[in-house]
Amino acid sequence: MLAVEGLVKMFGGFSAISNVSFRVGKGEILGLIGPNGSGKSTTFNCIAGLYVPTRGRISFEGHDITGKPANAICHAGIGRTFQIPRPFHKLTVLENVALAAWFGQNRTVNREQCWRQAAEALELVGLPTTPETTTEGMGAAALKKLELARALASQPKLLLADESLNGLDPSEMNQAADMLEMIRRERGITIVWVEHIMGVLMRVVDRVVVLDHGEVIYDGDPHGAQSNSAVIEVYLGREAAKREEARP
Amino acid sequence: MKLNPAYAVGLAALVALPFAIRAVFPGSEKYYLHIVIQMLLWAQIYTGWALMGRFGLTSLGHGAFTGIGAYVTVMLWNFAGLTPLIGIPVAIVVAVALALLIGYPSFLQRIRGHYFALLTLAMVEFVRLCIVGLRDFTGGSLGTQPARYGDGISFYAVQFEADRMIAYFVALAVWLAGILVWVRVDRSMDRFALEALGQDEEAAAAVGINVTREKLKITALSAAMCAFGGAIFAQYQMYIGPDTIAGFGVSLNIVFGAVAGGIGVMLGPTIGALFTQLLSEGLRMFFQGSVTLNAMFGSRVLSLDTLIYGVLLVLFIIHMPRGIVGTAMEYWRKHKRGS
Incomplete structure (x- = not known):
């Protein structure tokens, strides 16, 4: 449904995202995660039409939407929320x-x-x-x-939810996660959920894409992500990853 | 559209007003009607400005649009013999074209706030310089007059100054048209869009609003209204000059008047026109008529009214940022809630 291919966004000499590709299938809830500064918000804003990507291509339902303004993206059927309401x-x-x-x-x-x-x-x-x-x-x-x-x-076909859980307490977080699941169930809307808190997200997403330093380091099953050494490394540091690998 | 009974009464009062003036002041009917006509004409222009001003699109350049309305109409009449019935629409088209020419690149480049105000300031100065530069046609800074047609009352020449009664009803119709445009905008979904983008353009674009287009639409409408107002004002005054209808001073009067009245509410700009006209006229009469002050300062006293007018406006804007009507409505709402 949504395809991001070789996305690059430079701010002056700094590349916020250097090569991001992933796909979102119809009806899926995709978690786009990564630590602070990993480029997930930049990726999000490129899709939502707030930034024009330096290179790469974004297509939605077979149409090229790369670099289209935010209002056109909305008309194409992609709704978004803001991190801070x-x-x-x-x-x-x-x-x-x-x-x-x-x-x-x-x-x-x-x-x-x-x-x-x-x-x-x-x-x-x-x-x-x-x-x-x-x-x-x-x-x-x-x-x-x-x-x-x-x-x-x-009436979007795809909802881009930006860090919906920021500033909520644990029970509110669970409610929010349930709500996204309910939205998909009730409306059949595909959801890309951008978040840096992994916990609650893992419960409802079908698949996660993990970003670090502007690149995709993991794309797949959420449970797989929790045991993937590259993902553990960016979240918990190299030592933790080594410990995890050493575990029988 | 349902008419609020209070508005119906108000409208009836406005229709009856000139006859009341005629009955009460038989000797100075012309003078009082003149004041009221000016109020109505400026009220329409202020309303036109506030149409965009209320959404944070602060233009200091609307003197350009009133000027274009007045000058294009009169020039076409004087030099091409074209009736203002066609001349006024042409003038409106010219004003809208200028508005789009200035608006499109600045909205696209996200020029906002003070920078937008400065840009419009440059625009009004440009228009004034054009008028002064073309002095062979426009009379330069001294201004000029539309050629009088017949006895000065003509539908074809849109001249009505000679009969104040007719002029009053022309002004009333023009003002009412302005209010109707305001109501139309106020009840449209575009108003929501403009409120939204006035606060947060990114969030507005995210819900599908074409920010540039919405801004251009309201700017064009506002320019058209002010050009129309300027043209009618010229036809009424039977005189056009950069100072009375086309300059930066005119822009400022528009902004002050509208802000003093309140730009967020339908009758705000109208009350602003009422207030500023009464204030300037009252001060002028007071200072010109005061024997003591004349004895003290001589003829210099004549410029004192403008000074005090300016100071009062500044005080007003500082202490009543919502304007007269806005403040009154807020007070009333609180009062109602309290009781």
């Missing part, structure tokens, strides 16, 4: 989401449909659908839900 404070919660339904589908639905889709998306993530609710005083968990609802309202 970015709600539009001047709009109510429902308006925030309705806006995404209207513009995300490139104004192809009528107004009534768009308000209904907004309410549906809010219901799905468990936020109030009353028109008066504002973003004022919403906590981190609720704002992340709003972020998800906004992405869902544009």
